[in-house]
Amino acid sequence: MRSLVIFGATGDLAARMLLPSLYFLEYDGLLPADLRVIGSSRAEMSHAAFAELAHRAIAGRAEAYFDARIWERLQARLSYVMADAGDPASFAALATALRNDEETVFYLSTSPTLFVPIAEALGASGAAAPTSRIVIEKPIGRDLRSCQAINDAIGAVFSERRIFRIDHYLGKEAVQNLLALRFANTLFEPLWNKVSIDHVQITVAESVGVEGRFSYYDHYGAIRDMVQNHVLQLLCLVAMEPPASLDPDSVRNEKVKVLRSLRPIAGRELEKRTVRGQYGRGVADGHTVPGYLDEVGAGPSQTETFVALQANVDNWRWAGVPFYLRTGKRMAERASQIVIQFRDVPYSIFQGQDLLANRLTIRLQPEEQISLSLMNKTPSLEQAGGMQLMPLSLNLSLEQAFPTQPRRRIAYERLLLEALNNNPTLFVRRDEAEAAWTWIDGVVDGWAQHAMSPSAYAAGSWGPAGAFALTERNGHSWYS
Numbered sequence: 001m002r003s004l005v006i007f008g009a010t011g012d013l014a015a016r017m018l019l020p021s022l023y024f025l026e027y028d029g030l031l032p033a034d035l036r037v038i039g040s041s042r043a044e045m046s047h048a049a050f051a052e053l054a055h056r057a058i059a060g061r062a063e064a065y066f067d068a069r070i071w072e073r074l075q076a077r078l079s080y081v082m083a084d085a086g087d088p089a090s091f092a093a094l095a096t097a098l099r100n101d102e103e104t105v106f107y108l109s110t111s112p113t114l115f116v117p118i119a120e121a122l123g124a125s126g127a128a129a130p131t132s133r134i135v136i137e138k139p140i141g142r143d144l145r146s147c148q149a150i151n152d153a154i155g156a157v158f159s160e161r162r163i164f165r166i167d168h169y170l171g172k173e174a175v176q177n178l179l180a181l182r183f184a185n186t187l188f189e190p191l192w193n194k195v196s197i198d199h200v201q202i203t204v205a206e207s208v209g210v211e212g213r214f215s216y217y218d219h220y221g222a223i224r225d226m227v228q229n230h231v232l233q234l235l236c237l238v239a240m241e242p243p244a245s246l247d248p249d250s251v252r253n254e255k256v257k258v259l260r261s262l263r264p265i266a267g268r269e270l271e272k273r274t275v276r277g278q279y280g281r282g283v284a285d286g287h288t289v290p291g292y293l294d295e296v297g298a299g300p301s302q303t304e305t306f307v308a309l310q311a312n313v314d315n316w317r318w319a320g321v322p323f324y325l326r327t328g329k330r331m332a333e334r335a336s337q338i339v340i341q342f343r344d345v346p347y348s349i350f351q352g353q354d355l356l357a358n359r360l361t362i363r364l365q366p367e368e369q370i371s372l373s374l375m376n377k378t379p380s381l382e383q384a385g386g387m388q389l390m391p392l393s394l395n396l397s398l399e400q401a402f403p404t405q406p407r408r409r410i411a412y413e414r415l416l417l418e419a420l421n422n423n424p425t426l427f428v429r430r431d432e433a434e435a436a437w438t439w440i441d442g443v444v445d446g447w448a449q450h451a452m453s454p455s456a457y458a459a460g461s462w463g464p465a466g467a468f469a470l471t472e473r474n475g476h477s478w479y480s
């Protein structure tokens with residue numbers, strides 16, 4: 001028998017992502033036959049009440065895919081055991097329930113403040129066996145020190161190989177596809193460097209606000225909530241060297257090298273290379289929406305809801321190539337994309353024509369699309385003015401290429417499956433998380449030292465004016 005134990009099973013992430021993902025894995029027959037799923041939280045709850053909660057969450061998310069027979073199969077795996085991180089003795093029941101398990105995966109879908117108490121209680125109660133694994137959600141800490149403290153404490157119970165740090169961006173199909181695009185084609189790799197690439201842009205823009213998460217979000221802000229993890233992971237996949245293989249350590253070794261090559265941003269560079277913003281009232285998705293400081297539960301706050309940064313990867317491949325990173329809430333649209341801007345042709349024979357440099361755009365959200373902009377001749381009989389040229393795109397829409405793919409998978413489906421199958425490739429290793437914090441801490445400390453508070457931007461816009469200046473200073477502009 002194997003078990004997946006979900007702590008925080010009555011919470012938001014479980015309802016929105018984890019339980020629906022388990023349903024879809026059941027739907028596709030991908031869950032191990034002997035797997036049971038134990039929900040846990042500090043609330044007293046019957047098995048039936050937990051099943052009812054799961055049913056509601058799954059039916060709401062699965063919509064047309066909801067099939068009563070599949071649900072019954074999943075329901076047969078579900079049970080509930082109360083465990084309160086504040087009362088380690090309460091873990092005894094869980095330890096008893098797991099007594100005969102061959103393998104247990106503990107998924108901590110809880111506040112990060114509970115990671116250590118839960119891991120310690122699992123160790124002390126005997127619920128954690130030498131074969132057990134633990135899955136923890138980002139953010140792992142709030143800075144390098146707190147991240148190390150969490151890693152040390154969890155590491156005292158679970159060895160590093162059995163700690164799975166989730167960054168759900170690594171479970172996204174389009175993010176996985178970056179590896180295929182770079183390393184399953186010969187076309188790009190010879191050009192993938194400072195000789196041919198002028199700069200790189202990574203944008204993860206959300207149109208939503210903080211959505212009732214003010215108390216969490218205000219403690220972290222955009223740089224810790226999004227840049228330290230999702231955005232830097234995207235940067236790593238774009239910038240890393242080809243790994244020796246797809247085994248967990250080969251890929252992660254390459255990512256760590258990128259993180260360690262990030263040039264620290266300090267002193268006067270902070271003003272030039274970083275921008276913080278906080279949204280005010282505005283219009284998003286056609287509706288008037290409140291500003292950050294008017295959100296439910298808000299108090300006065302200097303937390304940023306938008307960040308733009310110019311990162312530099314100081315190594316042979318990328319020396320001198322700016323990586324512009326940008327993420328924010330309440331932006332003009334939900335759009336995540338990576339833009340690889342190639343250099344201008346060295347010399348143009350097309351006098352009087354503007355040649356736009358080639359651009360590879362990898363769109364991750366909302367639609368998955370890869371497009372390559374190329375200069376083309378406009379069909380016509382030339383007159384004295386010579387050939388007319390214009391940029392056109394080669395487009396690859398993954399939705400169109402796979403029209404029979406029934407639905408877009410939730411990133412957590414893949415990650416849950418990988419954790420159950422004991423494959424850590426898509427999870428963040430300790431040194432990776434810590435290298436990312438080292439760089440982020442430099443920026444955050446610099447903001448504090450220089451009293452750099454966030455500039456206001458209107459909800460529904462592309463962020464404060466400084467974000468445009470950041471790229472324009474180098475003669476570049478954002479592609480939205």
Ligand code: BG6
Pocket residue numbers: 206225226365
């Ligand atoms: C989470 C952040 O990790 O990612 C949220 O905590 C953010 O603030 C979310 O909204 C974005 O994820 P996605 O998959 O919707 O791009």
